[in-house]
Amino acid sequence: MSYCSIARFYKLIESVTIGRSLLDARLAHLQRLAAGPAIQHALLVGEGNGSFLLPFAQQFPNTLITVLDQSPAMLRVAQVRLEAAGIDTTRITFRRADLTVEQLPEGCYDLLVTLFFFDNFDAATVRHIVPVLERASMPTAQWILSDFQVPNSGWRRVRARIWLTILYAFFRCVAGIPARSVPPTEAILATTSFKQTARSTYCGEMLYSTLYRRQ
Numbered sequence: 114m115s116y117c118s119i120a121r122f123y124k125l126i127e128s129v130t131i132g133r134s135l136l137d138a139r140l141a142h143l144q145r146l147a148a149g150p151a152i153q154h155a156l157l158v159g160e161g162n163g164s165f166l167l168p169f170a171q172q173f174p175n176t177l178i179t180v181l182d183q184s185p186a187m188l189r190v191a192q193v194r195l196e197a198a199g200i201d202t203t204r205i206t207f208r209r210a211d212l213t214v215e216q217l218p219e220g221c222y223d224l225l226v227t228l229f230f231f232d233n234f235d236a237a238t239v240r241h242i243v244p245v246l247e248r249a250s251m252p253t254a255q256w257i258l259s260d261f262q263v264p265n266s267g268w269r270r271v272r273a274r275i276w277l278t279i280l281y282a283f284f285r286c287v288a289g290i291p292a293r294s295v296p297p298t299e300a301i302l303a304t305t306s307f308k309q310t311a312r313s314t315y316c317g318e319m320l321y322s323t324l325y326r327r328q
């Protein structure tokens with residue numbers, strides 16, 4: 114899998130599809146985070162072109178941020194975007210890493226962020242990555258998860274299935290993603306020490322954004 118060939122066009126692809134809803138889902142919990150305890154060190158996994166990173170870095174100027182992504186091109190686009198916005202990137206580490214094999218330092222991060230990342234993988238891979246991230250988190254860490262979902266019934270379900278068929282076909286073709294359908298990521302997180310504290314849906318319930326806190 115590689116997002117390198119579409120890194121420069123990723124924002125454009127979003128803007129001609131469901132970009133507004135994707136952004137709403139990404140930023141859903143920023144105000145809640147700002148009202149809570151100070152965040153010392155955030156880990157952004159599969160962050161892509163910086164759509165979350167930029168507003169997050171602006172709103173949390175004292176937080177250390179580690180950005181891990183498999184695609185050097187995506188990391189470069191994100192870094193350039195931040196520099197163009199005048200953000201001091203010295204507190205931000207951009208690192209190329211494949212989370213399917215990467216080992217992370219234990220108990221290091223008080224915020225984990227995985228946005229439209231797990232829907233690239235099958236359930237077995239998500240089951241492998243989630244405990245790696247759990248071990249990397251501090252005892253009271255929070256976790257923002259956003260992904261696609263298929264609503265249970267009605268026209269929203271039909272609409273989501275059509276969108277997801279198109280999106281999976283597109284990303285399988287241009288980025289070689291291994292997944293064919295959305296994995297049960299929320300059910301997998303429910304087996305961890307993280308408990309859901311807030312959840313919202315977007316775009317006819319096709320997108321969700323969930324905030325967890327480690328208990």
Ligand SMILES: C[S@@+](CC[C@H](N)C(=O)[O-])C[C@H]1O[C@@H](n2cnc3c(N)ncnc32)[C@H](O)[C@@H]1O
Pocket residue numbers: 114115116139158159160161162164181182183184187210211212213227228229230233
């Ligand atoms: C669908 S994009 C999502 C980007 C961004 N989080 C967003 O909200 O739009 C998936 C991102 O995950 C990265 N990625 C895919 N597989 C990965 C892996 N095994 N390890 C780390 N990053 C990966 C891709 O390079 C890409 O930037």
